[in-house]
Amino acid sequence: MSTPTLDKHSAALDAAENSAFETITVTLRVRRFNPEVSDEVSWVDYQLEMDPKERVLDALHKVKWEIDGSLTFRRSCAHGICGSDAMRINGRNRLACKTLLKDINPEKPITIEPIKGMAVLKDLVVDMEPFFQAYRDVMPFLITKGNEPTRERRQSAEDRERFDDTTKCILCAACTSSCPVFWNDGQYFGPAAIVNAHRFIFDSRDEGGEQRLEILNDKEGVWRCRTTFNCTDACPRGIEVTKAIQEVKRALITRRF
Amino acid sequence: MQIHKYDTVIVGAGGAGMRAAIEATKRSRTAVLTKLYPTRSHTGAAQGGMAAALANVEEDNWEWHTFDTIKGGDYLVDQDAAEILAKEAIDAVLDLEKMGLPFNRTPNGTIDQRRFGGHTRNHGEAAVRRACYAADRTGHMILQTLYQNCVKEGVEFFNEFYVLDLLLTEVDGVKRTAGVVAYELATGEIHVFQAKAVVFASGGTGKFFKVTSNAHTLTGDGQAVAYRRGLPLEDMEFFQFHPTGIWRMGILLTEGARGEGGILRNKDGERFMEKYAPVMKDLASRDVVSRAIYTEIREGRGCGPEGDHVYLDLTHLPPEQLDAKLPDITEFARTYLGIEPYTDPVPIQPTAHYAMGGIPTNVQGEVLADNTTVVPGLYAAGEVACVSVHGANRLGTNSLLDINVFGRRAGIAAAKFAAENDFVELPENPSELVVSQVESLRESTGNERVAEIRKALQETMDTNAMVFRTEQTLKQAVEDIAELKQRYKNVSVQDKGKRYNTDLLEAIELGNLLDLAEVLAVSALARKESRGGHYREDYPNRDDVNFMRHTMAYREVGEDGTESIRLDYKPVVQTRYQPMERKY
Amino acid sequence: MSAETPVDAVATSATTFSPDNPAPVIEPPRARSKRTPRATRTNFEMYGWLFMRLSGIVLVVLVLGHLLIQLVLDGGVTKIGFAFVAGRWASPFWQLWDLCMLWLAMLHGANGLRTVINDYAERDTTRFWLKWLLYTATVFTVFLGTLVIFTFDPNIQ
């Protein structure tokens, strides 16, 4: 049995535990839009007493629950696993539930807007259908030929590791809606769809890679990516999105020659 | 109002709903209604693994798994169901693998397995490696894989549709399933779905607790809808408290962390589980560990300035192992606590996690209207249902298994029923109840706010109906809930619009939580014994003579419109295993 | 049809599917949406992309070399004049150099501008006319440049 670690209480642990609930005043500056009320977009400031260790989602909830119930946003899990609450916080795409106030300079007003490049339906809610359509278009499912084996398909640990990174995607759209190419006309498949294609193209069990590559070889496919890395910076799951896109590009080139 | 007609309607697109949909779509015209986009379902939050006696890494068999499940459930498990669960587990895992799920692999390329609480070799001798896993995001991979296969099969989804009512029509004195009523979030429109068969797979109800691993959206809608339509709820007093939630936040840190060698320690650095469960130690079943943690805290050995938590210590594990096997939960500790798990122990406390109880079903997933009669055409699977394979306490990894095994069964059975039967006529004015519910909330000018009532509900549940319960605390809970239900009548919403009115839906969800919390408290009050997840300090022992039976709670409406709860009981199915004392 | 074929497999296929006669599994790829691009089946975008990288690498040598000679060595811009040009184009090496540079840079730039237009032009007609302008200008410039390099006459007048 290893020795107790408690005498070497680190500063971080101390800080975490001694979090007597101290609050500061933060200003949320939210971009609001409700077509039932007005065609105009407005920015509304909310002053809140919050603990800096709370999440931006907590602040939004505080507004909704205590100030204005009509503020509308999507959320579910509250810990960065369901992909509901991607939004633009201080100009950058993030998950509201994975962003602590203290990490985004709560001294200044925190701006909150819907993600870019998708139709805004109300406040922070955008139309996700085109996003999921692009996902469905890359055939995101295992394609195999021949008879099913009786037991599992074998796969070496290395082969499994090959596509591990891209299996983490939660389809939050933070990447796609941060991509300058996507903002223009929304026709580009977008990084999320490519990430999910990558997950199958590099799965040793899959035999549909060729078809997926053909789809992504299209005019609106991988070649539109300009390596701006916004997607990689935005991904809350830490997926190396641009790297995955480059790997798909290279796979296309090597298989076409 | 719009009316749609489908052979089979599935409510919920979590693991259970989508597993059912894959089967049902192949066999009948199927619609899946879900209040969240399918990939947002809380199955995606599950971390640790899915149990199946594959015996890929060490000797194991489904019979041991059955035993562990029954013992884990403190013998309240229906043993025929547990047997099916353990037996079909193997195919359930292999099916998922064939659908593409990227499990972690052993050196020879088969599915890797790890240890989990309560899973043992040869009836309790030692921990066994039975949990199939994909790092610490097994649920995520299951949810993604099932959604991918729904895309492949062309399953028809109605996303962001809230099912708010179940339609039952009496035909020749028998209540039969006619369909469901749903509210479309985007437009505020009411939709009636006429269906031959309906499968409820709408998940858990943990949001009536404050510290919980459950999502904001887990508000027990399915249970509440069925209950309001006169169907019973089984074993609602059994709620699982997971030992390791992030302190104060409730975000889960998987049991897999202890499966990989993590250790619980109190403020003196002592590995206290050695005292409570000498054999299984940190991997004893969840109810045992949660009680041990609270005992440590109560006896003054808790950590932190207020002594209100203990530590999950992973510091002795090599960082590479943490990165490979537990990347997500270590990330949670960093993000939400600012702690580095390589070097610091993580403050944790038990967190409300899983509803063992729910809508009673038989092993085909058919919903029961009482102890024996099935409701023709109505099915339930997943956390919303109570088969009962989990009895008084669910073993870790058995729920991901449950949703796959019984989701599949329910999907097949429902489609088969739809193929063999005709539509039942819709009741007159089918959307009446929902319309009046929605309209009265929208028009209410009351001065109560949803958030305040919900907060009060969560406070009373955390204080009075958590890990330790007594007659007194439970009475307090019942009293508080009754008062909150009165206040709820005066609740009003600020958003009066039609488009994406989540304000309104939160109010409806709160109504569901209140009903279910009441059932939980009343059922718990009546169960004067301690068993599994239900621990009564005033009755600390298991009482097989009086309470070896399932609770069935019915909603009764008196002549004058007053509501009350009637409790009834149902025998436990025992096949092979006689109840024994439960030791780990 | 062989004797083993179950009768009901044929009979029921007309209307509904039953549990024992599930609907046929549709082979992927599935019905595509309006948004889904028609499979182009050409590698045009890929070649364009590759050309940008390959020409880029060559251009580094050509353009930077050109800049070095024109602007840095031997007194920089000061020296440039008809005589200087005449001197350089007397050698086929420099003719070839400038020719390659002209072609590659123009094609590289034109293809780059094509993507820029694709990105920002919102309406199809705008897009069409802008591209038309681009291609005309490119063809004209390449043509003119080539002509000048090959028909250059140091003894003009």
Place this chain on the structure above:
Amino acid sequence: MPAGTLYRGREGMWSWVAHRVTGVLIFFFLFVHVLDTSLVRVSPQAYDNVVATYKNPIVNLMEYGLVAAILFHALNGLRVIAVDFWAKGPRYQRQMLWSVVGIWIVLMAGAFYPVLQHTLRTLFGS
């Protein structure tokens, strides 16, 4: 400013913006450059007249700007190619960008006198 704020992308995004702007700039310059050079087909005088205007300090300064644009575009182009073809490229894109900027500054400093010497001489005498 109800329209929404600017996206606060990081190095990757801004380097791309610069790459695109410089690329377009160079293209237009090239277009003009081919036109003026073709004057050598008209007459030496015509050519020398135009080139003479290049020796004007303002145009000379613009020339320095052009060099800046080309150098950045070329160096960053090489970085983009490295990102595309070197497996570790995406991971080191930021470091590579700062290297590009570093080299660019050094080269620009080096080009300062040679490119602008004419202007410096005319303005300040030699």
